[in-house]
Amino acid sequence: MSSLVQSVDWLAIAPPTIAAVVGLVVLVADLFVAEARKPLLGWIAVAGLAAAALMLLPLLDADRSTFCLVGDTGVCSYTADRFTLVIQFLVLGGALLAALLSVTALKDSGKRLPEGEYWFLFLSSAAGAALLPASRDLATLVVALEVASLPAFALVGLRHGDRRSSEAALKFFLSSVTATAVSLLGISFVYAATGTLHLARVAERIQHVDGQLQTLAQTGVVLTLVGFAFKTAAVPFHFWVPDTYVGAPLPVAAYLSVIGKGVGFSGLILVTVVALPSYADAWAPALAVLAALTMTVGNLGALRQRSTRAYSAVRLLAWSSVGQAGYLLVPIAAAGYSDDPERSIGSTLAYALMYGAVNLGAFAVAALVGRAHRLNRVADYRGLYAASPLTALLMGFFLLCLAGLPPGVIGLFAKVTVFAAAVDAGLGWLAVVMAVNVVIALVYYLRWTALLFRAPEGEAATHRLTAPLTAALALTGVLGIALSGAPQLILRFTDTGLF
Numbered sequence: 001m002s003s004l005v006q007s008v009d010w011l012a013i014a015p016p017t018i019a020a021v022v023g024l025v026v027l028v029a030d031l032f033v034a035e036a037r038k039p040l041l042g043w044i045a046v047a048g049l050a051a052a053a054l055m056l057l058p059l060l061d062a063d064r065s066t067f068c069l070v071g072d073t074g075v076c077s078y079t080a081d082r083f084t085l086v087i088q089f090l091v092l093g094g095a096l097l098a099a100l101l102s103v104t105a106l107k108d109s110g111k112r113l114p115e116g117e118y119w120f121l122f123l124s125s126a127a128g129a130a131l132l133p134a135s136r137d138l139a140t141l142v143v144a145l146e147v148a149s150l151p152a153f154a155l156v157g158l159r160h161g162d163r164r165s166s167e168a169a170l171k172f173f174l175s176s177v178t179a180t181a182v183s184l185l186g187i188s189f190v191y192a193a194t195g196t197l198h199l200a201r202v203a204e205r206i207q208h209v210d211g212q213l214q215t216l217a218q219t220g221v222v223l224t225l226v227g228f229a230f231k232t233a234a235v236p237f238h239f240w241v242p243d244t245y246v247g248a249p250l251p252v253a254a255y256l257s258v259i260g261k262g263v264g265f266s267g268l269i270l271v272t273v274v275a276l277p278s279y280a281d282a283w284a285p286a287l288a289v290l291a292a293l294t295m296t297v298g299n300l301g302a303l304r305q306r307s308t309r310a311y312s313a314v315r316l317l318a319w320s321s322v323g324q325a326g327y328l329l330v331p332i333a334a335a336g337y338s339d340d341p342e343r344s345i346g347s348t349l350a351y352a353l354m355y356g357a358v359n360l361g362a363f364a365v366a367a368l369v370g371r372a373h374r375l376n377r378v379a380d381y382r383g384l385y386a387a388s389p390l391t392a393l394l395m396g397f398f399l400l401c402l403a404g405l406p407p408g409v410i411g412l413f414a415k416v417t418v419f420a421a422a423v424d425a426g427l428g429w430l431a432v433v434m435a436v437n438v439v440i441a442l443v444y445y446l447r448w449t450a451l452l453f454r455a456p457e458g459e460a461a462t463h464r465l466t467a468p469l470t471a472a473l474a475l476t477g478v479l480g481i482a483l484s485g486a487p488q489l490i491l492r493f494t495d496t497g498l499f
Contacts, residue, residue, distance in 0.1 A: 009066035012080040014055040015088050016130035019095075022048025023123030030116025038115040042103040045119040046468075049099055049126065053092040056085055065136075075198050077137045086349045087133035087266045090356050094258040095126040097360045097475060101251035101367050103468040108371060112160045113249060121151035121158070122255070129259050133266040138187045138197040138275070141267060142180070145231065148263050149176050152256060156248040168247025175230060175240040183227025189220025190275075199275040207278045221279050224271055225286065231264035234329060235293040238322045242301070245318035246311045250370055253314060254363035257321045258356040265328055265352065269345055273335050284336020291333055292433045295326025299440040307378035307451070313366050314376055316444065317359070320402065323441060324355050330418050330434060334425035347421040350490045354414040354483065358401040361476030365395040368469055378448055383456025391465075392452040394477045401480055403445035404438060410480060413487035 010017075025048075026041050033040060065076035099122065106113050128147025135141040153176065157169025191197055193213045194205040209217045230237040245253040272283050302319035305312050331348040335341035366376060368391060373380035385392035401408030404415040415438065422431040465473075483490060 009064050009080075011055075011058060012064040012066050013078060013134075015052045015092060016127045016134070018048060018052040018055060019092070019123050019130055020127035022051075023120050023127060026123065027116060027120040030120070033116075039103070039107065041115050041119050042099070042106060045123055046096065046099045046103070048123065049092055049096040052126075052130065053089065053096060056089055056092070059085055069198070075200055077140050077198070078134050079136050080134055083266075083269075083345070083349070084134045086353070087262055088130050090262045090352055091126065091129040091133075091259050094262070094356050094360060095122070095129070095255065097364070097472050098122075098251045098255040098259070100468040100472040100475075101254060101364060102249075104367065104371075104466045105249050105251050107466070109159070109249075112162070113158055114160075118155065118158060121155050125149075125151040125155065125255075126259070129263045132263050133270075135270065136199050136274075138190070138199070138202070138271075141270060142184060142187065145183075145263065145267055146180060148259075149180070149231075152252070152260065155252045155255075156244055159249060162247070164247040165249075166247075168244045171240045172244045175237070179227045179230030179237070181227075182223050182230070186220045186223025186225070186227060189216050190224065191220075193217035193220060199270060202275045203277055206276065218279075218282075221276055221282065225268075225283055228264060228268040228271060229290060232261065232268060232329070233264070233294075233322055233325050234290045235297045235322070235326075238294065238297065238325075241322055242315050242318040245321075246314050250314065250363065250367050250376075253318070254360055254367075257317065257359055257363065261321070261325060261328070262352060262356070265332070265348065269332060269348070272332060273341055273345060277341075280336035284333050287329055287333035287336070288427055288430050291326045291329035292430055293326070294329060295323050295434065295437045296440075298323030298326055299437050299444075302444050303440060305378065305444070307447075310375040310377060312376075312378045313369070313381065316378060316448070317362060317366065320441070320444075321359065323437065324359070324402070326437070327351060327415070327418055327434065328355070330427075330430060331421040333430070334421040334427055337425035337427065338421070340424075344421045344425065347417040350417050351414040353490055354401070354410045357476055357479045357483070358398045358408070358411065361394065361398040361473065361480060362402070364469060364472040364476060365391055365398070368465065368473070371464055378451065381448065382451045382454050384452045386456050388465075391473070394473055396449045396452055397477070397480060399445045399449045401484075403442050405442070405445075407484065408480070409484035410487050410490070413484075413490075 026044055059080050063081045065079045067078045068076035106115055125148050128144050132144035135144050153169055153173045156172050157166050159165040193209045193216050194202050196202055206217055233241050298319050302316050305316045328348055328351055331344040335344035338344050369380055370376040397408060401411035404411040419431055
């Protein structure tokens, strides 16, 4: 009789485990640390996320799995392959940058944000987000998704006495719970039809489902995809995004814009390309239509933002993130049509890494400007170059990267890879829709960029840089400039190894 006791590959699971353990350490330490020394908790969290990210290095040349079936060691619940490592790098690196922004935000909040609870929730969400791309069964996938999402609800509504924060958390909570309920119902149907939760076995068995269960399996596939479309903020499931970003503390909005998207898209890739490749004729056209709708609605929403409206800078970044989600969906849809789905998925990962670096950089500048202008309007960025030349140049660079214009070469490169994925898969109409949307996006990105260099109205505001904000700006700036110089590094890094 074979033993049911399994050895655990601790190195493979180290990145999410370290984030989770440090979260517990911060929660316990909060009970004993004096009020004056609470900022120390933030630096413990930053160090923990840096350690978790560093633990990805020993895994670069390995393809490790753990929590495997006793009778079949080839079927596992946790796999640390190249796809996993790319998403974990995005999640942990992005969380580290958002944590640097959070250190300053907590200091400026005047005790309206409780530090111990904030850092525990933040690290818990990061641990769940890092676990999700490694999940290779549907149960682990859903658990990871909820561990990433549930603390995020609380983070959005954590600011004491802020009505906007509470409303944002409620909208986020209701939409996300609806998504989870729909996904769970779909997953239960898939399990009933196939008798397994492991993605590799679902892919095999769902092709040979008994005729009586065919409708059940098809319904399960549709419901599962609808649930993940909520998580990626794809249209028409995007309505919570602008209000949630505005109501949340700015570092939490930055976290959701990158890590939240990374979680949703990695889950969607695992469900479609790994578990349900035989249903590509159903999910590929659906995702193509969703991509077209999402990028169009997102960019038109951003275009409509008035520069003098309160919080218009954050709202514009929120609508921009919806538009960017549409671009990220394009290669996933293309994977359903392509003879080389791995290359298409690599395009999504390359775009996600580019978007993560420059979008977090834009949020870092927004955090800096928000210290001087509480309403954080786009109009408040007028004359930023006169007050802080380097910050204005960085913001201009980040916006041009998002637009896909030189000198933001990495943005242009990422958009070209997505275009190529669509054209290679025969989705010419989607490439045309994307081209139109890129032109629409140019209008509001260039309008904002031009505002940075115009003469200020009255005396230029003073922007107080802190060490954590400086570090976040420097890291995102260096990463964006380095990748603009050598964009091919991203494609080498995103060779997924999923198949």
